[in-house]
Amino acid sequence: MTSRLKHRAKGLKAPQNLAGGIALVSIAALTLWLTRDLDPGTLSAMGSGMLPHMLAWAVGLCGVALVLSAFLHSGERLERGNLQGPLLIILAIFAFSATIRPLTIGPVTTPGLGLIVAVPIAIIIGGMASAEARIHELVMLSLGLTPSCMLVFCDMLNLPIPVFPQAVIEIFPDGWDAKSILRISALVMIAAAVMIFYTSRKPVLADRGESE
Amino acid sequence: METFLSNLSLGFSVALGLQNLGLAFLGCLVGTLIGVLPGVGPVATIAMLLPITFSLDPTGSLIMLAGIYYGAQYGGSTTAILVNIPGEATSVVTAIDGHEMAKKGRAGAALAVAALGSFFAGSVATLVIAALGAPLTKIALMFGATEYFSLMIMGLVLAVVLAGGSVLKAVAMILVGILLSTVGTDLETGDERMTFGLIFLSDGIDFAVLAMGIFGVAEIMRNLAQPESRDVVRKPIGRLLPNREELRQSWAPVVRGTVMGSILGILPGNGAVLAPFASYAMEKKLAKDPTRFGKGAIEGVAGPESANNAGAQTSFIPLLTLGIPGNAVMALMVGAMTIQGIIPGPQVMTGNPSLFWGMIASMWVGNLMLLVINLPMVGLWVRLLKVPYRLMFPAILAFCCIGIYSINSLPTDVMFIGLFGFVGYLLIKCGFEPAPLLLGFVLGKLMEENMRRALILSRGSLSTFITEPISAGLLLVSVVLLAAAIIPNVRKGRDEMFVE
Numbered sequence: 001m002t003s004r005l006k007h008r009a010k011g012l013k014a015p016q017n018l019a020g021g022i023a024l025v026s027i028a029a030l031t032l033w034l035t036r037d038l039d040p041g042t043l044s045a046m047g048s049g050m051l052p053h054m055l056a057w058a059v060g061l062c063g064v065a066l067v068l069s070a071f072l073h074s075g076e077r078l079e080r081g082n083l084q085g086p087l088l089i090i091l092a093i094f095a096f097s098a099t100i101r102p103l104t105i106g107p108v109t110t111p112g113l114g115l116i117v118a119v120p121i122a123i124i125i126g127g128m129a130s131a132e133a134r135i136h137e138l139v140m141l142s143l144g145l146t147p148s149c150m151l152v153f154c155d156m157l158n159l160p161i162p163v164f165p166q167a168v169i170e171i172f173p174d175g176w177d178a179k180s181i182l183r184i185s186a187l188v189m190i191a192a193a194v195m196i197f198y199t200s201r202k203p204v205l206a207d208r209g210e211s212e
Numbered sequence: 213m214e215t216f217l218s219n220l221s222l223g224f225s226v227a228l229g230l231q232n233l234g235l236a237f238l239g240c241l242v243g244t245l246i247g248v249l250p251g252v253g254p255v256a257t258i259a260m261l262l263p264i265t266f267s268l269d270p271t272g273s274l275i276m277l278a279g280i281y282y283g284a285q286y287g288g289s290t291t292a293i294l295v296n297i298p299g300e301a302t303s304v305v306t307a308i309d310g311h312e313m314a315k316k317g318r319a320g321a322a323l324a325v326a327a328l329g330s331f332f333a334g335s336v337a338t339l340v341i342a343a344l345g346a347p348l349t350k351i352a353l354m355f356g357a358t359e360y361f362s363l364m365i366m367g368l369v370l371a372v373v374l375a376g377g378s379v380l381k382a383v384a385m386i387l388v389g390i391l392l393s394t395v396g397t398d399l400e401t402g403d404e405r406m407t408f409g410l411i412f413l414s415d416g417i418d419f420a421v422l423a424m425g426i427f428g429v430a431e432i433m434r435n436l437a438q439p440e441s442r443d444v445v446r447k448p449i450g451r452l453l454p455n456r457e458e459l460r461q462s463w464a465p466v467v468r469g470t471v472m473g474s475i476l477g478i479l480p481g482n483g484a485v486l487a488p489f490a491s492y493a494m495e496k497k498l499a500k501d502p503t504r505f506g507k508g509a510i511e512g513v514a515g516p517e518s519a520n521n522a523g524a525q526t527s528f529i530p531l532l533t534l535g536i537p538g539n540a541v542m543a544l545m546v547g548a549m550t551i552q553g554i555i556p557g558p559q560v561m562t563g564n565p566s567l568f569w570g571m572i573a574s575m576w577v578g579n580l581m582l583l584v585i586n587l588p589m590v591g592l593w594v595r596l597l598k599v600p601y602r603l604m605f606p607a608i609l610a611f612c613c614i615g616i617y618s619i620n621s622l623p624t625d626v627m628f629i630g631l632f633g634f635v636g637y638l639l640i641k642c643g644f645e646p647a648p649l650l651l652g653f654v655l656g657k658l659m660e661e662n663m664r665r666a667l668i669l670s671r672g673s674l675s676t677f678i679t680e681p682i683s684a685g686l687l688l689v690s691v692v693l694l695a696a697a698i699i700p701n702v703r704k705g706r707d708e709m710f711v712e
Binding site: 031046048063065066086097124132134141 | 264267380381383384387388390394398400401403405406408429432433436437600602603605606607609610611613614617618621623624625626627629630631633634637638639641642643644660663664667668670671672673674
């Protein structure tokens with residue numbers, strides 16, 4: 001909110017400092033409001049509220065000083081940043097956390113889709129944040145990177161991360177070994193990545209694959 | 213002297229164990245691999261790789277983390293020389309002459325001198341740490357709650373004074389960091405503070421989540437806004453071994469840089485940052501023909517690189533002996549130690565000598581490994597440098613998500629790196645640096661605890677901080693330094709130093 005400030009007030013010499021100062025004052029106000037019920041205690045028996053209160057006042061003071069300095073000393077302007085990129089990154093992260101395993105937010109429960117879906121979703125949504133994004137590159141990257149992650153994190157390091165969608169795990173026949181399914185699907189994905197790579201003839205991914 | 217040697221031999225017996233040797237190697241390799249990527253500095257590298265080390269035993273995980281740190285630093289120098297994109301403040305100087313050398317087809321010599329100089333500096337710094345560790349720890353063990361609180365204040369003040377940029381903004385960030393550390397259940401009273409009634413916040417904000425958010429994710433958001441212009445050297449790397457003339461020119465700068473870096477790194481603030489700048493300025497002054505600097509003078513690579521590495525290593529001294537992290541990397545180390553159940557401070561050396569000395573010995577081992585890894589693998593690093601950012605950051609993003617999820621298996625942790633990333637991005641836009649925030653955050657809990665204890669002992673009298681002599685001295689130093697940083701004249705000199 002503060003980053004979009006377009007003030008051209010008279011005497012304002014450092015818009016960046018003004019925005020920063022306002023941000024600090026808001027943090028201080030929020031803290032004081034959140035900790036209003038906490039007992040500050042006395043100096044000889046500090047309560048849980050004392051330090052947050054003291055810090056909030058100090059932060060607020062810094063904020064006021066910054067706001068004042070914005071009118072006294074000239075400083076940097078506020079760059080108008082494009083918010084689209086950062087928001088897509090956040091969206092990608094949220095999409096990952098919603099799909100990696102079942103997550104209940106209020107009345108809604110997301111289906112647990114596992115690493116094999118969450119990583120490509122995060123890579124493709126996140127990748128779109130760049131102005132130079134090319135969708136076929138991102139598809140290729142996710143096809144190459146997802147199996148590497150599956151092999152490194154779930155197979156070699158044995159971290160307890162769900163790999164497949166829950167619905168899919170249920171239809172696997174009992175006798176099948178989870179690890180071999182993982183390895184086979186990883187190989188299939190890598191093969192698919194290599195195929196797309198050769199059919200689209202874009203040499204950008206060559207280095208990527210080796211770095212894994 | 214005898215204890216010094218027996219301590220070191222204890223350290224080497226730990227560090228040269230097969231598992232720890234492997235971890236140091238892995239750390240150096242992965243650290244270089246990530247650190248060499250343009251736009252990814254050591255702090256982001258460590259923040260990103262932190263989760264991998266959590267499943268190891270304390271000694272192993274710290275050895276690996278230290279390896280990652282050196283690796284990332286070396287990787288950063290490589291990027292600075294070959295692409296002219298310094299990953300962090302300390303390799304800015306290397307980029308000046310290093311990149312010029314690379315343009316003239318002498319990249320190999322620049323890389324080799326940087327690596328050899330850093331190895332020499334690292335070896336000396338390891339000895340310095342080993343020599344100073346024990347006496348400093350003895351002093352620190354005399355400290356009570358009052359002195360500790362004041363010491364932490366001094367550490368934070370020094371961090372502010374020695375960093376570039378606005379003093380006011382840095383102070384504000386430290387305060388916000390301490391404030392963030394108070395989120396969660398208060399250990400003394402059991403009250404929930406600022407948790408919004410959310411269960412996963414009642415344990416407080418997870419350190420790894422905060423670090424990865426404000427360093428990893430925010431960094432990606434910041435880089436996205438900048439159009440990519442990369443100046444990868446097209447010339448061949450050239451001969452890797454420097455010739456006799458180059459060696460003759462660089463040995464003295466290496467020695468001087470090492471001395472300067474070792475001294476500056478010991479300061480409890482972020483003195484290590486100044487080391488390469490100071491070394492570059494000194495070499496320029498001492499040179500017979502200063503005009504060569506900026507046009508590919510090998511002294512301009514050898515000196516600062518050695519100073520950089522020596523400083524990076526001796527900045528472990530305040531952390532290991534006093535428990536005071538001087539910069540963001542050390543703050544990450546504190547976080548990693550705390551997660552392993554080790555409270556950094558003088559008690560580490562007395563209570564856990566094999567960890568303390570093992571880590572110190574592994575520093576030297578790590579430096580040696582970097583020499584072995586880096587030089588033969590330069591070709592691979594060069595190819596990595598050509599990966600465009602638009603493909604690099606989605607991969608980094610995916611690693612961050614998987615890494616943070618693997619710690620607690622909590623999807624909410626993953627969401628929080630997004631939120632903290634965005635907050636960090638907005639703060640950067642407002643001209644705040646995220647590093648002081650992290651410093652405040654890691655020291656916050658200890659500060660509150662020590663302040664509480666000191667005030668209980670003094671029966672609620674704040675004057676205890678200035679009537680106790682050691683504490684008063686520490687606070688006096690802090691006030692003088694802070695005042696000096698604000699006084700215009702000194703400030704001008706300081707800013708000039710950072711501009712250069």
